[in-house]
Amino acid sequence: MGELLIKDVNIIDGTGQKSFEGHIEVENGMIKAVIPKGEMLPESKEVLDGKGLTASPGFIDMHSHFDWALPLDDHETFLYPLAEQGVTTVIGGNCGFSPAPIADGNIELVSKVAEFFVDRPLDFRWRSFDEFLDHLESGNGMLFNLAQIVGHGTLRLSVMGENRRYPDPTVLKQMLRMVEESYDAGAGGLSFGLGYDPGLCAIDEELICFAKTAAAEGIPLTVHIKALGRVSGAYPLKPFSEPHNIRAVKEILNIARKTQVKLQISHLIFVGTRTYAMAD
Secondary structure, eight states: EEEEEEEEEEOOSSSSOOOOOEEEETTEEEEEEEETTTTTOOEEEEEEEEOEEEEEEEEESSSOGGGGGTTTHHHHHHHHHHHHHHHHHHHEGGGGSSSOOOOSSTTTHHHHHHHHTTOOOOOOOOOOOOOOOOHHHHHEEEESSSEOOOEHHHHHHHTTTOOSSOHOOOOOOOHHHHHHHHHHHTTTOOEEEOOOSTEEEHHHHHHHHHHHHHHHHOOOOEEEOSSSSSSEEEEOOOOOOOOHHHHHHHHHHHHHHHOOOOOEEEEEOOGGGGGGGGGG
16 A cells, blocks of 8 residues: 555646646655556555645756755745745855855855855855765755755855965866865856956956866856946946947857856846847
């Protein structure tokens, strides 16, 4: 006899086909079978009537900063509304900012970054990417599944502090090693936050070195570009110059072509009414 049967529910199975009526058999907390309407049903200890309801795979929040909240023991209390809306997986580490990997030297700067995402200090009992994941799994569990990206900005801050110069060969090698170790530990991508400090100060040569590591792994690079509007503080203001958002898109596309990395532009938006016409 089975554990749970959800009867007569509208099913969206995630394959792209139209929804259909059927039944779902659950065993040990996992879907054992999806049974089309009209087929014989197995016996079950518990039966739920799904008539008028819809079942679907969990939703994936593709651009999240909840990775900063997940280390908090009570994250379930304030993130639960997302689960109620069907979100079961979040992608963390976007816009160049991730809680790991970090180096010992400038944790106070990383703590200031954390203030943008959570309302209380994090203890940063981890340094490497795998230590961060171990920390998340050592508590009471997580409300969501997590696919974590490595943030270039927080890594750079922790290693270089507020130094905006191009990293010397030793420092660059250290940062690239930390990124590659994170990939080995399960990181699913790399992110740049080029509209924010310190990513705003990173020159193409540095970004290309980082992008090459993601390309070598076959994993994506997600980027918050330097400018989202016709004018910005990221570039000099010159009469009749190319719109800043178009320039920013071209720059990151050039890096992607040079490195052959898989690129996702995180926010392809047009800020300001004078920018709207460029959407074409």
